[in-house]
Every structure is written in structure tokens, then in C-alpha cells.
Amino acid sequence: LEESLAILMYDLAGADSELRFSPFCWRTRFAVAHKRLELRTIPWRFTEKDAIAEFGTERVPVILDNGKGVHDSWHIAEHLEAAYPDRPSLFDGPTGRGLARFISNWTDITLHPLIARWKVNDIFAVIHERDREYFRASREARFGRTLEGLATAALDAAEGFDNALAPLRATLERQRYITGEAPFYADYIVCAAFQWISALNPHEWCDANDPITRWRFDVLAEYQRNLKEV
Amino acid sequence: LEESLAILMYDLAGADSELRFSPFCWRTRFAVAHKRLELRTIPWRFTEKDAIAEFGTERVPVILDNGKGVHDSWHIAEHLEAAYPDRPSLFDGPTGRGLARFISNWTDITLHPLIARWKVNDIFAVIHERDREYFRASREARFGRTLEGLATAALDAAEGFDNALAPLRATLERQRYITGEAPFYADYIVCAAFQWISALNPHEWCDANDPITRWRFDVLAEYQRNLKEV
Numbered sequence: 001l002e003e004s005l006a007i008l009m010y011d012l013a014g015a016d017s018e019l020r021f022s023p024f025c026w027r028t029r030f031a032v033a034h035k036r037l038e039l040r041t042i043p044w045r046f047t048e049k050d051a052i053a054e055f056g057t058e059r060v061p062v063i064l065d066n067g068k069g070v071h072d073s074w075h076i077a078e079h080l081e082a083a084y085p086d087r088p089s090l091f092d093g094p095t096g097r098g099l100a101r102f103i104s105n106w107t108d109i110t111l112h113p114l115i116a117r118w119k120v121n122d123i124f125a126v127i128h129e130r131d132r133e134y135f136r137a138s139r140e141a142r143f144g145r146t147l148e149g150l151a152t153a154a155l156d157a158a159e160g161f162d163n164a165l166a167p168l169r170a171t172l173e174r175q176r177y178i179t180g181e182a183p184f185y186a187d188y189i190v191c192a193a194f195q196w197i198s199a200l201n202p203h204e205w206c207d208a209n210d211p212i213t214r215w216r217f218d219v220l221a222e223y224q225r226n227l228k229e230v
Numbered sequence: 231l232e233e234s235l236a237i238l239m240y241d242l243a244g245a246d247s248e249l250r251f252s253p254f255c256w257r258t259r260f261a262v263a264h265k266r267l268e269l270r271t272i273p274w275r276f277t278e279k280d281a282i283a284e285f286g287t288e289r290v291p292v293i294l295d296n297g298k299g300v301h302d303s304w305h306i307a308e309h310l311e312a313a314y315p316d317r318p319s320l321f322d323g324p325t326g327r328g329l330a331r332f333i334s335n336w337t338d339i340t341l342h343p344l345i346a347r348w349k350v351n352d353i354f355a356v357i358h359e360r361d362r363e364y365f366r367a368s369r370e371a372r373f374g375r376t377l378e379g380l381a382t383a384a385l386d387a388a389e390g391f392d393n394a395l396a397p398l399r400a401t402l403e404r405q406r407y408i409t410g411e412a413p414f415y416a417d418y419i420v421c422a423a424f425q426w427i428s429a430l431n432p433h434e435w436c437d438a439n440d441p442i443t444r445w446r447f448d449v450l451a452e453y454q455r456n457l458k459e460v
Contacts, residue, residue: 166339167338
């Protein structure tokens with residue numbers, strides 16, 4: 001590889017600036033490693049809208065790549081694929097890319113809202129004090145319930161999440177990765193949702209008999225290998 | 231193309247032997263056309279288990295290809311891909327195949343049970359008289375309700391089905407096919423579920439403003455083109 005290139009990413013952090021729990025930032029983190037690029041992150045909090053306003057967004061991830069700002073995890077993946085065509089492909093061709101978009105929509109629409117309801121109070125507990133008012137107001141508006149009301153429904157959301165995983169589990173009973181024999185961006189999209197959960201509680205989802213656990217460890221091992229190659 | 235090869239398929243039929251509504255048989259029908267192979271079908275009814283017992287299954291589709299029997303629509307797709315490598319690929323490589331398996335599981339687990347609950351009485355109305363006792367007993371056992379009880383819940387199932395389509399709809403708002411710019415087996419898996427519905431009621435799902443409708447017509451147009459090339 002040529003001299004390693006560093007991508008700068010604004011990354012959602014908790015009160016502990018080392019705690020990085022955004023599933024969308026995790027997608028980008030996996031993608032940058034897959035491309036064997038170096039990642040440097042800037043801890044960012046929900047209320048630091050001004051810090052990224054120049055990029056035309058209020059949300060992370062935002063990356064700076066050779067001075068070019070790109071936001072939205074899907075656009076970042078497309079940008080990396082186009083900008084680094086000689087590095088390992090994130091999609092493995094147009095069909096893989098088309099199907100990855102379905103996986104992205106399935107994750108966003110089916111999995112994320114259930115995790116958000118399940119973990120909303122765990123997130124509230126770890127975010128920076130100056131984010132709390134914003135987080136409470138925005139989440140209570142989104143879900144139409146108080147944080148305290150959502151706490152009583154957390155186990156229902158956890159059960160709904162487990163049920164929603166059925167197609168994933170059935171797939172991983174038959175093959176190593178969502179994309180078959182090697183991991184690609186579609187795997188990272190889904191694994192990033194589990195990184196969100198495990199950042200909040202490392203002991204969640206560690207049933208060794210669940211094919212999803214085996215797959216998560218395989219994806220994370222691949223991520224570690226990629227980091228070493230940077 | 232060389233002299234066309236005919237695949238023989240046992241295909242679930244209604245009292246009207248021209249009515250073919252099995253979503254799994256539709257997957258195989260699309261796959262055979264994609265491979266530019268000729269399909270000849272044998273109408274088969276639910277209770278004709280003896281006719282296919284020699285193939286080690288009680289369910290269709292079963293195909294006979296050069297004297298070799300293959301059953302289960304996924305296995306048939308894999309068989310066609312391996313047996314006809316010079317014909318257009320059904321998966322577009324191992325990543326497309328891995329992701330198609332996810333789409334297959336998502337369709338089987340998320341969409342099919344809702345369609346089955348929604349349409350169970352419409353199916354009962356069109357099947358062969360000698361299938362009725364079997365169909366009633368097996369479906370009442372599966373759903374834990376009488377057919378009459380299921381009729382009252384049909385609209386709930388229809389609404390659940392529409393909600394379950396959200397990731398598909400979001401994908402087709404952004405790209406032509408599930409697999410991107412050209413249709414592959416993953417598109418046929420999902421389109422076959424709609425063929426099941428439209429075989430029972432051709433006027434269902436014809437909202438011209440729904441990107442799913444536009445996609446269905448594109449997949450069906452491609453199917454017609456493929457049939458002409460056989």
C-alpha cells in the first residue's frame with residue numbers, strides 16, 4: 001500500500017469521550033478500515049451542531065478526506081468506493097451495492113427504532129451532561145412518551161428486536177457472512193447496530209450458540225485485521 | 231443459444247389448472263426464464279403427494295432437468311446456476327448469492343406469513359375441491375384459528391404486510407431493482423410473493439405511484455423478454 005491516508009471523522013461520543021456508540025459512525029469506521037485507510041476521530045456531542053454546520057448537516061458521521069467534507073454514512077461509503085477504487089471493494093460490484101442498500105433500509109427501518117426504544121435510557125445515562133436536555137426533548141417527541149415511560153417498555157422493544165432478527169439468524173445459520181464467504185459493507189451496516197448495543201452494555205448478545213454472535217465476532221476479527229494493515 | 235432445453239416443473243394449480251399461484255413455483259419460473267431455458271409445467275394439487283414422492287419431498291416446486299429431479303426453490307436456483315454457467319447468472323457472483331439468501335429468508339419469514347393470513351380464504355376459494363379438506367385442516371392447525379376466524383383478521387394482515395414492505399419501498403425509491411440496475415434472483419424471490427397475490431386478485435397492488443408497482447412491472451417485462459429469447 002502507498003503511504004497511508006488519514007480520514008478525519010466527527011464521531012458521536014458520550015460524557016466519556018472514548019465511548020463511541022453511534023451505529024452510523026460505526027458503519028463508517030468499518031468502511032474506512034475495509035479500505036485500509038487510517039481513521040482519526042474528533043469526539044462530537046449531539047448539541048455541537050455548529051461544529052459541523054459548514055458541511056450542511058446536523059448529524060454525524062461527517063468525514064474530511066483530503067479536505068473534502070462528506071456526510072451521511074451511505075454517501076461516505078459511496079465516496080470511499082469511488083475515491084479508492086484500488087483498495088478492497090465495499091460492495092463487490094453493482095449487485096452487491098444494490099442489495100446493500102436494501103440491507104441499509106432494513107436496518108434503519110426495522111432494527112434501529114427497536115434498539116432506540118430499548119436502549120434510550122441507557123444512552124441517556126452515558127451522554128454528556130450538556131446533551132441531556134436536547135436528548136430528552138428530541139426522543140420524547142420522537143416516541144411520544146417520556147423517558148420514564150419508555151423505560152417500562154424497554155423489554156418489549158428488546159423482544160421485538162430479537163424477533164426482527166429472525167431473517168438474519170436464518171441466513172447466518174447457513175453461511176458465514178450476510179454477503180456469503182467474505183464480509184462487505186452490508187455486514188458492517190448490521191454489525192454497526194450491534195456495536196451500538198455493545199458500546200452501552202458489552203455483555204449483551206454474547207450467547208455463544210447464536211449464529212449472530214459467531215458472525216459478529218468474525219466481522220470484528222476482520223475489522224481488527226484490517227486495522228493492522230493500515 | 232444452443233437448441234433450447236426444457237425443464238419440467240410440477241406447479242401448484244387451482245381448480246382451474248391454468249391458475250398458478252405458488253410463490254415458490256414462481257421463483258423457479260422466473261429463474262428458468264432468466265437462464266433462457268424452456269419451461270414445461272405439470273399442474274399439481276396439494277394432495278398429490280404421491281406424484282412427487284419419488285423426489286423425496288411433499289412440496290412443489292420439483293423440477294426434472296435432463297432426468298435429474300431437484301426440489302426446493304433455493305436448491306433449484308443453485309442447481310440451475312451450476313448446471314448452466316454459460317447462461318446469464320442468477321446471483322451475479324458469491325456476494326450476490328449470499329445477499330439473495332438474506333432476501334429469501336426475509337421474504338419467507340416476514341412477508342409470506344402475512345400474505346398467507348391475508349389471502350387464506352381467497353386461496354381456499356380457488357383450489358381444487360379435492361384439496362379443500364387438506365387445506366382447511368393444515369391452515370387451521372398452522373394459524374390456530376378457523377378459516378372463518380382468519381377472514382375477520384384479513385385486513386390486519388394486509389396492513390401488516392404493507393408495513394413490512396417499508397424497507398423494500400425505500401430501496402425501490404432510490405434504485406430500479408433490489409439488485410441495482412438489473413434484475414437477479416433476489417428480485418424474483420420478492421416479485422414471486424406479489425405473483426401469489428396477483429394470481430388471486432389481479433387488481434391488488436396496482437397503485438401507479440408506488441415504486442413497488444413500477445418495479446413489479448419492470449421485473450415482469452424482463453420476464454416476458456426472457457421468455458421470447460428461449
